[in-house]
Amino acid sequence: MSTRRKRDTGPPATGPGEKDVLAGFLDYLRTAVAAKAEGVPEARAKAPGVPSGTNLLGLVKHLTYVERSWLLGEDVTDWQATFVPSEGDSTESILAAYRETNATANKAIASWDDLTEPGPRLGKGGGPGPSRRWTLVHLIEETARHAGHADILREQLDGATGR
Secondary structure (H helix, E strand, C coil), X not given: CCCEECCCCCCCCCCCCHHHHHHHHHXXXXXXXXXXXXXXXXHHHHCCCCCCCCCHHHHHHHHHHHHHHXXXXXXXXXXXXXXXXXXXXXXXXXXXXXXXXXHHHHHHHHCCCCCXXXXXXXXXXXXXXXXXXXXXXXXXXXHHHHHHHHHHHHHHHHCEECC
């Protein structure tokens, strides 16, 4: 395994508004996650990197469902299943679904005028869910957490580091 250290990229440039900053950081992290799965042979990208079974493509697939749930209001009934690429899933199909979901979610976010309004995901009992602001911060946290996992998995696979 050779170590390939890429130069790390700094924080994103964003617009001055709160929504611009939050959406900008979310996009920055999305790009980092997708980059970790690119260029890895498919069998290795699906292979568990740790005893829990976590793998690169599973992380991307999971984050696709996270965005569909929190930003688009779609129901997810089996969260554990979102971490497992199916036999028919390919690197290209998982990354394409992630990027398509990101684009659709960005259109929804762009339409939000008030971050204090409830986000698309319903709360417990079907009532209003958390605010749009909370939803965006949660997505940044969730994506950053899994970006860190992807960093480690990718380095274990081929030594590649950096964003």
